[in-house]
Amino acid sequence: MWRTTVRGLLAHKLRLALSGLAIVLGVAFVSGTMIFTDTLSRTFTSLFESTSNDVGVTRATAFEAGFDSPGGSASFLPSSLVEQIAAVDGVAAAEGYVQAEGVYVLDRSGDVRDTGGAPGVGVSWFEDEDLSPSTLTEGRAPRDEGEVALDSGTVEAAGYEVGDTVTLLTPGPRVEAEVVGVFTFGESGGLAGASLTAFDLATAQSLLGAGDGLTGVDVLAEDGRSDAQVRDAVAAAVGSEYEVRTAAEQADDQTAALQDSLSFINVFLLVFAGVALFVGSFIILNTFSMLVAQRTRELALLRALGAGRAQVTRSVLLEALVLGLLGATVGLGAGFGIATALRVLFGRFGLTLDGSLVLDASTVGWSYAVGVVVTLLAAYLPARRAARTPPVAAMRDDHVAVEKSLRRRTALGAVLAVVGVAALVSGAATDDGSDAASLVGLGSVALVLAAIALSPVLARPFVRVVGAVLPRVWGTTGRLARENALRNPRRTAATASALMVGLALVSAFTVIGASTNASVDRLVGSALSADFVVSTAVGQPFTPAVADDLREVDGVDAVMQERFGAAQFDGTESFFAAVDPATLDRTLRLDYAAGGTDGLQGDGLLVDEPTAQTRGWSVGDVVRAVLPTGDRVALTLGGVYATNQAVGPYVMSLETHAATGGTPLDRYVYVDVDDDADLGAVRSQMAEAVATYPVVDLKDKEEFAEEQRAQVAQLLLLINALLVLSVIIAVLGIVNTLALSVIERTREIGLLRAVGLSRAQLRRMVRLESVVISVYGAALGLALGTVFGVSLTRALAGQGIEVLVVPGTRLAAFLLVGAVIGVLAAVWPARRAARLQVLDAIAAH
């Protein structure tokens, strides 16, 4: 049987190439996604894990604020602590450091380099090389005021060299400094687009507002002492006010925090990998089922000649194994190409992934699992069926493989659909955001599976109805195309399914995106009474000097600073906004159900209605708040307002925020202009004032809304770019199926040509069939995606997406895209069909 297997493989080169291609595509998609995901995750992990200490000492926080605000608490450690720790038995070295966000290097044109949302971090340079997470590649360490070292990524992007003088924005003043050194951070040098600026300790302390305090103290253990021993010794020496952790503990904490903050990306990439796995497997499954079905007669001949059932099945499996191994190996290589392309794409959006691509063992495992296992499975099922066919029946000319009944699929699909719809409905109705999202996720998965199970059942009526147009417009060619699409509903459905999944996600995100945009518009329109907003593009904190300067501008009526923090309110952790009660009413519109802005004065607290309801609070109640610094305050509830996205669920006064150790950096500054002032003139003066701070932008309401929408648009663009990949793979799957259909129908094509079908008509026939299949996939995907999008939007209603918009025209355009995809996918198979020589085709077996 060996020889027949090998001969079989070689005899049909095109068939071999097509099935091999299916495996390569499927595996490449899976491995590319996984490589990229791992690289992304490694970049972030190494960014946070690159500490060189054995033990680290920081200020103890009262609780783990999951959404730790950058800059965190402003409570520094006293410098004296370093001496104290250094004296502890077992400590080889101890050095204090300062670290803060809000330090940006201006490029030569005086603008802040676009970091795509990654922070600009200022640090003090470690004098002890063994403690420093960074390594100098050029020049020397900064030693004095006016000297600075920059990370290599920033230097490259801005085109600076050692010796250049650069301008820096800091949370304090704007300074000029000479670049004395260039360094790489961590082991990979990766910063995920963030910029790192290093000063000597004294300069860092003064620029970052630390006085003579420290952010933390890093410790090296003496040889022979374990990290844990030193940790315990240091902890005993410094007391419970400080948190002492080993390197491993810090890494764990940071990884946990990272998982938290990246959970969205992780979930998305996981979904994407799932889609990849699914689409890849589907293409392989589809292709192999067709191949073995086509060979039924050949296999029957083998059986007639005396080969046993098991031998026939084994021969097919052997062939699949060889192909699967080859395909998976090539696919893994192609996956690198896909991952590289994704990296370039993400780089365009400012998310720079440094270092080499990460090839994890699990990626290799999954690649071969998909390539080999799926191929074997895909080959086994039809091979078993083929082996069961009585040899004589299969060798008869008019043998038609009997289609299995679709009843079981219908039943399974119906059950899944019911489960899916139930989950979606309850998800949309649930108040708790994360529960709702998981329910919607569960429902979506169930519905996708239901759609896959049911798609062969739905294919017939769909193709009948939609296909009714074809004969009317294209006559016989149209009818032949429709009949071809109808003749094997399983194949039509399987081919369409890959496209369906991709388009379902694209449609869902389209609905979510449109709803988010509409919500942003409503937020800006209804919640904002200020004329202008000043903020950085990505919500980074900036110096309060901006607000001070704006107050000086003539015609400005009110300036309100807004800061954010995290706290436990009567035991429940939440983020809060800190605002100025004096100017709140003139800049933001809060719709009070009880109390009012006056209630915010001093140690007042405002909460939104859902919070007041679930906590059972009413105006006048005392709420105890614990800040990450450990400070405790008793706040009096002074007002309850309707949910407002500008401030979130809790609002306290700036006064309280500052008193409890909040970082004195603003996130948003709202400016209201006198009603009788000339808006244009005031604006140009304000623009002048803000020009000194290139990190921040001055925006009017419309521009602010536009900026918010742009962020949504950028995110959607990234998501869609990833999804387009799945659509491309799906298109290649259609090409593959069509090409195989053409091979399968060679004799039919020969007959059609013999009785007078022209080449152009033949091409059109293949094209129309392709269009019918892909429009079917697109329509299913569109329907599913709209349902997902609507459910998810409903489920996220409490998280800021309050308005539901279903952009009909754009969704309808996807149907058109489906048709175009059909036309494109058919180009090659149609050409191949048209090229067949009539005589050869008639004579073919």
Next chain:
Amino acid sequence: MIPSQQASHDGSAAGVPAARGLALSKVYGSGDTEVVALDGVDVTFPRGQFTAIMGPSGSGKSTLMHCMAGLDALTSGQAWIGDTELTGLDDKRLTRLRRDQVGFVFQAFNLLPTLTALENITLPMDIAGRTPDQQWLDRVVDAVGLRPRLGHRPSELSGGQQQRVACARALASRPDVVFADEPTGNLDSRSGAAVLGFLRMSVRELGQTVVMVTHDPAAASYAGRVLFLADGRIVDEMTSPTADRVLERMKAFDGVRTSVEP
């Protein structure tokens, strides 16, 4: 044998034969592997006649048919269907010629599985976007005796019924000539007889022209004339054949050719 119908779609060509070939030659391969399939064949298929082409395997009978029908290109020589010369026609014109002026019946796989019997019969005209001549279509369908089965798909028809549908399709557009390539090769003798009887009837009563390639003397006996091919040449001709006479003639080939037959 008076044709009851003018056989051609361009009624003026009464004197022109349905198809003819002059000095037809077809050579496959070159050098050592050169095979001469047709070696200067002159042939005429008059209108309203049923011609059978016979000969041992490799005699060139199928090649002759394919070249005459515009399915294969000649190495040299000229061929006409009606008054259309095939030589030099591009693919588009050849396709149109096959569609409008030629009918085909192959040994197997004559019908599209996705279309009903009737749709298969009218397929060439549907492709051309022409409405079939309903009266003619009715005559053909009745003659082939398949009226009750017109709505069935090929998979629901027996092999003999499928070949009869194929014959009806070949005749439905009233072509200049119908080429049948071993039309009964896959059928049992009763179904075969029905198909052959129908072909003969279409010539005698409907005035059609049929050229049939076969290796079965009994099938050939349905024709009005038999051409014998050997080594790419027409070596003999027989009118009003009977199965026995044809068999006798073929035996003569066997005697000559056994040594070269594979």
